[in-house]
Amino acid sequence: xxxxxxxxxxxxxxxxxxxxxxxxxxxxxxxxxxxxxxxxxxxxxxxxxxxxxxxxxxxxxxxxxxxxxxxxxxxxxxxxxxxxxxxxxxxxxxxxxxxxxxxxxxxxxxxxxxxx
Amino acid sequence: xxxxxxxxxxxxxxxxxxxxxxxxxxxxxxxxxxxxxxxxxxxxxxxxxxxxxxxxxxxxxxxxxxxxxxxxxxxxxxxxxxxxxxxxxxxxxxxxxxxxxxxxxxxxx
Numbered sequence: 001x002x003x004x005x006x007x008x009x010x011x012x013x014x015x016x017x018x019x020x021x022x023x024x025x026x027x028x029x030x031x032x033x034x035x036x037x038x039x040x041x042x043x044x045x046x047x048x049x050x051x052x053x054x055x056x057x058x059x060x061x062x063x064x065x066x067x068x069x070x071x072x073x074x075x076x077x078x079x080x081x082x083x084x085x086x087x088x089x090x091x092x093x094x095x096x097x098x099x100x101x102x103x104x105x106x107x108x109x110x111x112x113x114x115x116x
Numbered sequence: 117x118x119x120x121x122x123x124x125x126x127x128x129x130x131x132x133x134x135x136x137x138x139x140x141x142x143x144x145x146x147x148x149x150x151x152x153x154x155x156x157x158x159x160x161x162x163x164x165x166x167x168x169x170x171x172x173x174x175x176x177x178x179x180x181x182x183x184x185x186x187x188x189x190x191x192x193x194x195x196x197x198x199x200x201x202x203x204x205x206x207x208x209x210x211x212x213x214x215x216x217x218x219x220x221x222x223x224x225x
Contacts, residue, residue: 006159034212041124043204043217044160093159095213104150105213107159 002028004096006108013084013115021079021111023094029074030096034105035067038091050077084115119143122205122216131225135192137203139216142186145209149181151190152204154218160204164190195223 003026013019023033032051036044048064050056050071058064066088068080077096081088093110122139129135137151148167152160164179166172166188172179178191188207192199200223205216 004159041220043215046212049212091157095159104162104165106162107152110157110159112157 002026002096002098002104002106004030004094004106004108006094006111008111009109010112011114013113015085015115016083018080018082019084019113021081021092021094021113023077023079023096023108025075025096025098025106028096028098030077030098031074032097033071033077034095034097035069035077035079036093036095038093038110040091044093047079081113084113086115089113089115119214120205120207120216123219124217126220126222128222128224129195131195131197131223133195133223135190135195135199135221135223137190137192137205137219137221139188139205139207140186141188141207141214143207143209143214144183144186145211146207146214148208149179149188150206150208150213151177151179152206153199154202154204156201163203197223197225199223 005024007022035047047062048056048058050069056069071077095105095107097105120141151164154160169181169183176193180189202218202220204218206213
């Protein structure tokens with residue numbers, strides 16, 4: 001399957017600082033990338049969908065000013081958690097899709113964010 | 117009723133057993149059905165991908181989709197301790213992927 005690389009795999013930051021997470025598709029061009037959040041023993045919750053060169057579409061309840069998404073190229077999307085607080089601590093996962101809806105979505109390894 | 121229902125388990129089986137994992141759904145627009153395996157603190161890994169109804173086999177894994185019953189299954193034959201993970205079903209129509217909660221599976225040697 002296609003490879004999606006996510007970096008960093010884990011990060012600890014102080015409350016009030018910002019953290020950037022990168023998601024790269026290594027061997028295909030990702031027209032669409034998705035950002036998910038996963039709490040312990042819970043399923044993946046979609047935060048936002050981003051198409052290359054367009055503004056991201058955020059799911060209801062997700063603050064777009066807090067979770068900044070940039071999809072500047074067909075192989076890179078970034079999620080920046082701004083002014084992080086302890087309640088933002090979670091497992092963040094990106095996925096990328098190469099073509100039309102219904103094609104397989106491949107996931108990154110995830111980033112465990114801990115805000116202290 | 118949630119769009120996708122999946123028993124979270126945990127499910128514990130002896131090595132070599134046949135494992136059956138299931139999801140039900142309510143949205144008849146779903147056409148694409150996936151099963152993902154997720155190890156602890158890792159991203160989901162795509163196991164099986166099926167379009168519409170029918171069966172698909174890949175090694176020890178078989179995915180079944182019954183759209184008339186809105187029911188999908190994943191069977192694991194000759195289960196191994198390395199199969200111990202959380203298995204998530206996911207499906208899609210004209211919306212982004214919708215995931216089940218995941219079933220935690222433990223295969224005991």
